[in-house]
Amino acid sequence: MTEVFDLDPRLSAETVLITRWQVSRVLLQDDARFPWLILVPQRAGMSELFDLEPGDRLQLAREIDAAAQALKAETGALKINVGALGNIVRQLHVHIVARREGDAAWPGPVWGKGTREPMTLEARAALVTRLQQRFGGAFS
Amino acid sequence: MTEVFDLDPRLSAETVLITRWQVSRVLLQDDARFPWLILVPQRAGMSELFDLEPGDRLQLAREIDAAAQALKAETGALKINVGALGNIVRQLHVHIVARREGDAAWPGPVWGKGTREPMTLEARAALVTRLQQRFGGAFS
Numbered sequence: 001m002t003e004v005f006d007l008d009p010r011l012s013a014e015t016v017l018i019t020r021w022q023v024s025r026v027l028l029q030d031d032a033r034f035p036w037l038i039l040v041p042q043r044a045g046m047s048e049l050f051d052l053e054p055g056d057r058l059q060l061a062r063e064i065d066a067a068a069q070a071l072k073a074e075t076g077a078l079k080i081n082v083g084a085l086g087n088i089v090r091q092l093h094v095h096i097v098a099r100r101e102g103d104a105a106w107p108g109p110v111w112g113k114g115t116r117e118p119m120t121l122e123a124r125a126a127l128v129t130r131l132q133q134r135f136g137g138a139f140s
Numbered sequence: 141m142t143e144v145f146d147l148d149p150r151l152s153a154e155t156v157l158i159t160r161w162q163v164s165r166v167l168l169q170d171d172a173r174f175p176w177l178i179l180v181p182q183r184a185g186m187s188e189l190f191d192l193e194p195g196d197r198l199q200l201a202r203e204i205d206a207a208a209q210a211l212k213a214e215t216g217a218l219k220i221n222v223g224a225l226g227n228i229v230r231q232l233h234v235h236i237v238a239r240r241e242g243d244a245a246w247p248g249p250v251w252g253k254g255t256r257e258p259m260t261l262e263a264r265a266a267l268v269t270r271l272q273q274r275f276g277g278a279f280s
Contacts, residue, residue: 083221083223108227
């Protein structure tokens with residue numbers, strides 16, 4: 001059986017697509033509380049970072065950094081949080097979250113904290129467009 | 141002024157040294173609740189992953205994976221959690237935590253959850269030795 005990459009429905013339910021890079025599908029978590037990207041390596045059957053082929057793993061590191069730098073530039077965040085947890089959704093995915101003092105989880109982690117607050121459609125579309133412009137042709 | 145790498149005292153207070161790799165100082169968080177490593181890139185003035193020079197950044201990715209694989213093999217963990225947060229301690233450091241169903245924070249993140257429980261000196265020394273053996277000459 002050939003495994004085909006298919007985005008976990010729990011990830012697709014709470015995100016919108018920003019772009020596809022060489023390794024990652026780049027998603028925006030639809031949560032007005034935190035500017036929050038999720039990178040999902042488009043490879044079937046991965047759950048740990050070390051499951052990736054070495055070349056994909058290093059490219060993922062580059063993609064994490066590009067996403068984090070763009071998110072910091074877009075938001076002026078004090079700190080970027082990067083996490084690959086997967087305790088609930090086992091499909092390998094990497095969170096990249098812009099944090100500011102006094103945000104809804106500060107200084108704790110965002111995962112499992114409170115309840116997601118969907119953005120307005122207008123705000124979400126505008127943020128997706130701005131991030132797409134910042135990413136430009138990176139890794140496409 | 142030349143900046144010299146110096147481990148943040150809040151990291152050194154709660155950890156013991158396992159080994160030094162090409163980029164990272166590899167520490168064991170002294171917490172009996174979770175098998176927990178912390179990798180600290182031995183470079184001054186870093187707070188975000190993307191602050192590292194590209195070569196160091198890719199080597200850090202390799203070191204994260206080697207540490208995570210050894211920790212999984214040592215503990216039989218269900219899932220490894222990897223996180224670079226830095227909301228409290230700004231010096232760049234990467235957490236690598238072995239998780240099992242029903243552990244003290246499951247399925248949430250470990251950061252900011254409950255209170256650290258120091259290991260016995262005997263258990264801690266034994267775990268450090270076993271991890272050193274698993275790491276062997278990697279990246280030394």
